[in-house]
Amino acid sequence: MSVLEQLGLRAKEASPVLRGASTGQKNAALGEIARALREQCGAVLEANGEDIANARQNGMSAALIDRLTLTRERVFAMAEGVEQIAALPDPIGEVMEGFTRPNGLEIIKKRVPMGVIGIIYEARPNVTVDAAALCLKSGNVCLLRGGKEAIHSNMALAGIMSRAVEKTGLPGDCVLLLEDISRETAAQMMRMNGVLDVLIPRGGAGLIRSVVQNATVPVIETGTGNCHVYVDSSADLEMAEKIIVNAKAQRPSVCNAAETLLVHREVAERFLPAAGEALKKAGVTLYGCPETCRILPGTAAATEEDYATEYLDYKLAVRVVESLDEAIAHIRRYSTGHSEAIVTRDYESSRRFTAQVDSAAVYVNASTRFTDGGEFGFGAEIGISTQKLHARGPMGLREMTTYQYIIKGSGQIR
Amino acid sequence: MSVLEQLGLRAKEASPVLRGASTGQKNAALGEIARALREQCGAVLEANGEDIANARQNGMSAALIDRLTLTRERVFAMAEGVEQIAALPDPIGEVMEGFTRPNGLEIIKKRVPMGVIGIIYEARPNVTVDAAALCLKSGNVCLLRGGKEAIHSNMALAGIMSRAVEKTGLPGDCVLLLEDISRETAAQMMRMNGVLDVLIPRGGAGLIRSVVQNATVPVIETGTGNCHVYVDSSADLEMAEKIIVNAKAQRPSVCNAAETLLVHREVAERFLPAAGEALKKAGVTLYGCPETCRILPGTAAATEEDYATEYLDYKLAVRVVESLDEAIAHIRRYSTGHSEAIVTRDYESSRRFTAQVDSAAVYVNASTRFTDGGEFGFGAEIGISTQKLHARGPMGLREMTTYQYIIKGSGQIR
Numbered sequence: 001m002s003v004l005e006q007l008g009l010r011a012k013e014a015s016p017v018l019r020g021a022s023t024g025q026k027n028a029a030l031g032e033i034a035r036a037l038r039e040q041c042g043a044v045l046e047a048n049g050e051d052i053a054n055a056r057q058n059g060m061s062a063a064l065i066d067r068l069t070l071t072r073e074r075v076f077a078m079a080e081g082v083e084q085i086a087a088l089p090d091p092i093g094e095v096m097e098g099f100t101r102p103n104g105l106e107i108i109k110k111r112v113p114m115g116v117i118g119i120i121y122e123a124r125p126n127v128t129v130d131a132a133a134l135c136l137k138s139g140n141v142c143l144l145r146g147g148k149e150a151i152h153s154n155m156a157l158a159g160i161m162s163r164a165v166e167k168t169g170l171p172g173d174c175v176l177l178l179e180d181i182s183r184e185t186a187a188q189m190m191r192m193n194g195v196l197d198v199l200i201p202r203g204g205a206g207l208i209r210s211v212v213q214n215a216t217v218p219v220i221e222t223g224t225g226n227c228h229v230y231v232d233s234s235a236d237l238e239m240a241e242k243i244i245v246n247a248k249a250q251r252p253s254v255c256n257a258a259e260t261l262l263v264h265r266e267v268a269e270r271f272l273p274a275a276g277e278a279l280k281k282a283g284v285t286l287y288g289c290p291e292t293c294r295i296l297p298g299t300a301a302a303t304e305e306d307y308a309t310e311y312l313d314y315k316l317a318v319r320v321v322e323s324l325d326e327a328i329a330h331i332r333r334y335s336t337g338h339s340e341a342i343v344t345r346d347y348e349s350s351r352r353f354t355a356q357v358d359s360a361a362v363y364v365n366a367s368t369r370f371t372d373g374g375e376f377g378f379g380a381e382i383g384i385s386t387q388k389l390h391a392r393g394p395m396g397l398r399e400m401t402t403y404q405y406i407i408k409g410s411g412q413i414r
Numbered sequence: 415m416s417v418l419e420q421l422g423l424r425a426k427e428a429s430p431v432l433r434g435a436s437t438g439q440k441n442a443a444l445g446e447i448a449r450a451l452r453e454q455c456g457a458v459l460e461a462n463g464e465d466i467a468n469a470r471q472n473g474m475s476a477a478l479i480d481r482l483t484l485t486r487e488r489v490f491a492m493a494e495g496v497e498q499i500a501a502l503p504d505p506i507g508e509v510m511e512g513f514t515r516p517n518g519l520e521i522i523k524k525r526v527p528m529g530v531i532g533i534i535y536e537a538r539p540n541v542t543v544d545a546a547a548l549c550l551k552s553g554n555v556c557l558l559r560g561g562k563e564a565i566h567s568n569m570a571l572a573g574i575m576s577r578a579v580e581k582t583g584l585p586g587d588c589v590l591l592l593e594d595i596s597r598e599t600a601a602q603m604m605r606m607n608g609v610l611d612v613l614i615p616r617g618g619a620g621l622i623r624s625v626v627q628n629a630t631v632p633v634i635e636t637g638t639g640n641c642h643v644y645v646d647s648s649a650d651l652e653m654a655e656k657i658i659v660n661a662k663a664q665r666p667s668v669c670n671a672a673e674t675l676l677v678h679r680e681v682a683e684r685f686l687p688a689a690g691e692a693l694k695k696a697g698v699t700l701y702g703c704p705e706t707c708r709i710l711p712g713t714a715a716a717t718e719e720d721y722a723t724e725y726l727d728y729k730l731a732v733r734v735v736e737s738l739d740e741a742i743a744h745i746r747r748y749s750t751g752h753s754e755a756i757v758t759r760d761y762e763s764s765r766r767f768t769a770q771v772d773s774a775a776v777y778v779n780a781s782t783r784f785t786d787g788g789e790f791g792f793g794a795e796i797g798i799s800t801q802k803l804h805a806r807g808p809m810g811l812r813e814m815t816t817y818q819y820i821i822k823g824s825g826q827i828r
Contacts, residue, residue, distance in 0.1 A: 016746065020770060101791060105780055114802050115772065193626065197802045212607065213630050218803040239825040246827035332430065354820045356434060358529065366519060366823025375828070376819075377515060388528050388611045388816040389632040390804040402802040405790075406768045409780025411653040413660035414789070 003180050004188050007143060008195035011116045014173035015141045019113050021170055023090040026137055029168045030086035033133065034079040036164040037157075041075045047156035048125065055149055068123050068150055078129040078157075081380070085133045088379040091398040092139045106408045111401050113139030115197040118189060119382075120145045120211060122203040125153035131202070132161050132175045134382050138400040141174050143196065145189055147203075148181040155179060190215035197402075198390075202383055205310070220390060222383035225255030225338035226310045227368045230327040230353070232344035233266040239365060240343040241275045244316075246367040247341065249282035253312050255384055256339050256361075256371040260307060260317040262327045265291070268320045272296055276318075283314045291320035307334045324349050328356050335359055337386050339368040339393075360386065360393035417594050418602045421557060422609035425530045428587035429555045433527050435584055437504040440551055443582045444500035447547065448493040450578040451571075455489045461570035462539065469563055482537050482564055492543040492571075495794070499547045502793040505812040506553045520822040525815050527553030529611040532603055533796075534559045534625060536617040539567040545616070546575050546589045548796050552814040555588050557610065559603055561617075562595040569593060604629035611816075612804075616797055619724070634804060636797035639669030639752035640724045641782045644741040644767070646758035647680040653779060654757040655689045658730075660781040661755065663696035667726050669798055670753050670775075670785040674721060674731040676741045679705070682734045686710055690732075697728045705734035721748045738763050742770050749773055751800050753782040753807075774800065774807035 001009075018026075037044070048070040055065050091111055098108035117140045121127045128146055135142035146154040158177035166172035178185060190199060193216055200220050201211040211219055229247050231240040247258035263271055268291065276286060276296045286292070287302035299318070306317040307330070321327045331340050341363035342353040350364045361371040371393055373381025378396030385391045391399035415423075432440075451458070462484040469479050505525055512522035531554045535541045542560055549556035560568040572591035580586035592599060604613060607630055614634045615625040625633055643661050645654040661672035677685055682705065690700060690710045700706070701716035713732070720731040721744070735741045745754050755777035756767040764778045775785040785807055787795025792810030799805045805813035 016770065016772070019772065099791065101789070105784060105789075107790065112772065216627050218801055219632070220803070236825070242825065242827055250828055350822075356430065358430070358433065358526065359818065361819045361821060363821045364823060366821055366826040367828060369828045370519060370821065370826065371819075375515070375519075376521060377513065387632055389634070392816055393819050402806055404773065405775045405785075405807050407775060407777045407780055407784065408764075409778060411650070411656065412780040412784065413656055414664055414781060414783045 002188070004178065004185055004192065007176050007178060008192055010173040011141045011143055011176055011195060014171040015115050017171050018136070018141055018174050019115070019139050021139065025168065025170060026090065026139070027086045029136060029165045029170050029174075030082050030133055032164040032168050033161050034082040034086070036160045037075055037079040037082070037129070040160050041072055044075050044153065044156045044160070045070060045072065047152040050152040051150050060149065064123060068125065068153075070125060070153060074126065078126055081130060082133045085137050085380055088137065088397060090137065091401050096403055103412050104410060105412055108406050109403050110406055111398070112404050114400060114402050116141045116143060116195055117400065118143045118145070118192065118196040118199040118217070120186065120189065120199065120201045120203075120207065121147065122207060123147040123149040125150045125157060127202055128154045128157045128177070129161065130380075131382065132158070134380060134397060134400060136165070136174055138397045140400060141176065143176045143178065143189070145178040145181065145186060151179070151181055187214060190217065193217050200383060220383070220385050220395070221387040222385055223255045224310060224336045224386050225257070225384070226260070226308070226334055226336045227256060227258045227339045228260045228262055228331050228335060229258045229341045229343065229368065230262040230331070231264060231267060231271055232324065232342055232346060232349045233264040234346040234349060235267060235343040236345055237267060237271050237274075240271060241278055243341065243343055243365070243367050244275060245278050245282050247369055248279065248316050249284055249314065250369055252314050255310075256368050257312070258316070258341075258368050259309065259311050260319065260334065262330055263318065263320050264324070264327070265320050265322055268292075268295055272318070279316060285315050287315065287317045289319040292318045310336070324352060328353065331357055331359070338384065339363065339371040341366060341368050360384070416602070418592065418599055418606065421590050421592060422606055424587040425555045425557055425590055425609060428585040429529050431585050432550070432555055432588050433529070433553050435553065437506075439582065439584060440504065440553070441500045443550060443579045443584050443588070444496050444547055446578040446582050447575050448496040448500070450574045451489055451493040451496070451543065454574050455486055458489050458567065458570045458574070459484060459486065461566040464566040465564055474563065478537060482539065482567070484539060484567060488540065492540055495544060496547045499551050499794055502551065502811060504551065505815050510817060517826050518824060519826055522820050523817050524820055525812070526818050528814060528816050530555045530557060530609055531814065532557045532559070532606065532610040532613040532631070534600065534603065534613065534615045534617075534621065535561065536621060537561040537563040539564045539571060541616055542568045542571045542591070543575065545796065546572070548794060548811060548814060550579070550588055552811045554814060555590065557590045557592065557603070559592040559595070559600060565593070565595055601628060604631065607631050614797055634797070634799050634809070635801040636799055637669045638724060638750045638800050639671070639798070640674070640722070640748055640750045641670060641672045641753045642674045642676055642745050642749060643672045643755045643757065643782065644676040644745070645678060645681060645685055646738060646756055646760060646763045647678040648760040648763060649681060649757040650759055651681060651685050651688075654685060655692055657755065657757055657779070657781050658689060659692050659696050661783055662693065662730050663698055663728065664783055666728050669724075670782050671726070672730070672755075672782050673723065673725050674733065674748065676744055677732065677734050678738070678741070679734050679736055682706075682709055686732070693730060699729050701729065701731045703733040706732045724750070738766060742767065745771055745773070752798065753777065753785040755780060755782050774798070
C-alpha cells in the first residue's frame with residue numbers, strides 16, 4: 001500500500017468521528033493546538049531553520065525566503081489565528097431549510113462537513129496551520145501537501161497539531177500531512193477519488209493550473225484575479241482616484257488588487273493626468289492604450305497581453321473606452337471573474353454594471369480590495385473561489401461544508 | 415478553428431444575453447419550444463426513424479431501441495414537460511442574503527446563472543429537450559452532446575428548439591448541440607475550460623466515470639446509487655417489508671432503488687421469511703450472507719462484489735448485522751452516498767442513523783425511491799448529485815445556478 005493510500009485510509013477512519021464531534025470538542029482541540037504551538041514554538045523555529053538553510057543553499061530569492069521564514073512573533077500570530085477560528089460560529093448542523101411534502105414526508109436540508117479536504121499549497125508554512133484549523137472547525141479532515149521548501153516546518157507544525165487534537169480526544173488523524181513531497185505523490189493526490197471530497201489549491205497560477213488540469217477529484221479553483229476598475233463618465237473623479245490607487249497599490253501582490261483601469265472617454269482628459277500622477281507617486285508603472293499614451297505622453301504602450309495579465313505588481317494597464325458597454329465588453333473578455341468595480345454617480349450605470357458584469361464580486365464606488373473573508377465578515381477564509389461551482393468569492397467556514405437531506409416518514413412508499 | 419471552438423464562441427456570445435433575459439422572455443421561449451415541438455412532431459419522428467433504422471441495422475437490443483424510440487405521444491409529453499418547466503418559479507435574481515459591514519459597505523448575495531452548462535448523455539433523445547429547457551429556464555446556455563445512436567433525433571429536436579428560441583427574440587445559440595459525435599470531440603468538450611462552467615454527465619456508470627476521469631472543467635457527478643435499507647431490531651416489520659419491496663422492485667432500473675437489505679439479527683428470523691417471499695413474488699432474486707442463507711435455504715451466497723454492486727435489476731443483496739453500528743459501518747463502506755433508509759420504532763436508532771450516515775438523502779421509515787426532484791417538490795431535475803461539491807441529491811433549477819456578491823459603497827478603500 002502506498003503512503004498516500006495509507007493516508008487515505010486514515011483520513012476515512014477519522015472523518016466520521018470528526019463529523020460527529022460537537023462544537024465544544026472541536027473548539028477544545030483548536031484551543032489545545034494554539035496552546036501547543038506557543039509552547040513548542042522553539043521546535044517549530046528549529047525545523048524552520050533547516051528549511052531556511054536549505055533555501056539559502058539552493059539560492060532562493062530573498063522575497064521567497066521571507067515568506068518561508070517563521071519567527072516567534074509569526075508562530076504566536078498563527079496560534080492567535082487558530083483561537084480566532086475557534087471563536088467563530090460553527091456552521092455544522094444548521095438546518096438550511098425544511099418542508100413537508102403532501103404525502104407527509106418531512107424533509108430537512110442540513111449543513112454537514114464535506115468529509116476530507118485536500119489542500120495543495122506552496123512555501124508558506126502558515127497555510128499549514130490556517131488550513132488545518134479551518135478544516136477542523138468545519139468538521140473536515142484535512143490532507144495537507146505543502147511545498148518541499150517548507151517540509152521541515154510543515155512536519156513540525158502538523159505533528160504539533162495532530163498531537164494536540166489527539167490530546168483532547170479526537171483522532172490525531174484529523175490533521176494529516178503528506179510528508180513525501182515528490183511530484184508523483186502530488187499527482188496521485190489529485191486523483192484520490194473516493195477519499196478526497198474536494199481539493200483546494202492555494203498558491204500561484206502555475207500550481208492552480210496544474211491542479212485543474214490533472215485532478216480527477218472535485219476542485220475549487222482559487223485566487224486568480226485580473227480585476228478591473230471602471231471610471232464612468234459621471235464618476236466623482238476624486239473618489240475614483242482614491243479607489244484606483246488603493247485597488248492597485250495598497251497591496252499589489254494579492255488577487256483582489258486591480259490590474260486594469262478603464263476610463264470613459266468623456267472624463268479621460270480630466271481624470272488621467274491627476275490619477276496617473278498619484279499612481280506614479282505610489283510606485284505604479286502604467287501600460288496605456290493609444291489614447292492613454294496621447295493624454296499621458298511617455299506612457300508605455302499596452303499590448304493584448306497586458307490586458308490579460310494578472311501583474312501582482314506595481315503595474316497597471318489603462319484603457320480609454322467609448323462607453324459603459326465597451327467597458328463591460330472589455331471586462332467580459334479579459335476578466336478572471338474575481339472582482340470588478342465601477343465608479344459612478346449615475347444610477348443607471350451602476351444598475352447595468354452590476355447586472356451585466358458576471359464576476360464573483362461586483363463593486364459600486366468601492367475598492368476591489370474588499371473581496372476577502374475578513375472584510376466580508378466571514379472571520380477567516382480558505383481562499384477566494386473564481387469558479388462558479390459550489391462557492392464564489394471569499395470562502396469561509398460555511399463554504400467548506402455541504403448539506404444532506406434528512407427525511408422522516410411513517411412508512412411512505414411510491 | 416475547430417467545430418467545438420466555434421460552438422464555444424457562440425455559447426460565450428449567447429450567455430450574457432440569456433443571463434440578462436427576464437423571466438417573461440425565458441417563459442415565452444419555453445412556450446414557443448413546446449408549441450414548435452408539437453407542430454413539427456412529424457419532422458422529429460422522421461429523424462427518429464432514421465436513428466431506429468440504424469440501430470436495428472447495428473443490432474441494438476430491444477430495450478435500448480425502446481429508449482431511443484419517439485412516438486407522437488412521447489414528443490407531446492416532452493412538450494408538456496417544457497411547459498411544466500416554464501411554470502416553475504425562476505430561481506434567478508433571488509437575493510439569498512444581504513448585510514451591511516461596519517465600514518458601510520452594503521453586500522448582497524444574489525442568485526445568478528452558471529453561464530454555460532455542458533451535458534453529455536446517451537441514447538435518450540428526451541434528455542435533449544429536458545436538459546435544454548432546464549438550462550434555459552435557469553438562464554444557462556446549454557451545450558449538448560448526446561449519444562451517436564440518437565444523433566438525427568437530437569439534431570431535429572435541437573434545431574426546433576433553437577429556432578423557437580430565436581423566434582422569441584433570444585439568441586438561437588442558447589441551445590447548442592455538438593453534431594460531431596466522435597470520441598475526440600467528446601474528449602475536447604470535457605476540457606473546454608473558459609467556456610463550460612460545469613459539465614453534467616447523464617447516463618450509465620461508464621459514461622460518468624469517463625467524464626470524471628477526463629474532464630478538466632468542473633463536473634457534477636450524478637446518479638450512481640448503491641442504496642441501502644436497514645431494518646432495525648425495533649422495526650415495524652410489516653412496514654419494513656412494504657418499504658424494501660417498494661425500494662427494490664417498484665422500478666429497479668433507477669438510481670434511487672435499493673440494492674442491499676441490512677437486517678438486525680434480533681429480527682432476522684421473524685422478518686426474512688415473509689420479506690423474502692414478498693420480494694420473490696415481486697420477481698427479485700436474493701444474494702445472502704451466510705446467516706441469510708441459513709434462514710432462507712436455497713438463497714445464493716453474496717460476495718463482496720454483490721455488496722459493492724449497483725444491480726439496477728431485480729436483484730438484492732441481503733446481510734444480517736449484529737447492530738446498528740454494524741449497519742452504519744456497512745453503509746459507510748459500500749454506499750455511493752446516494753440514499754439510505756432505516757426502518758425503526760426506536761428514537762435513538764433513528765437519531766444515530768440520520769446523524770452518522772453521510773449520504774445525500776437519509777430516510778427514516780420511508781422508501782429510498784423518494785430521492786427525486788419531483789418527489790422533493792423541485793418540479794423537475796437535471797440529475798441526482800452524488801458528490802459533495804455544489805449540490806447533493808436531486809438537482810432542480812436552483813441547483814443549476816451560482817451566486818455573485820454585489821457590493822455598494824460610497825468611496826470605501828482599505
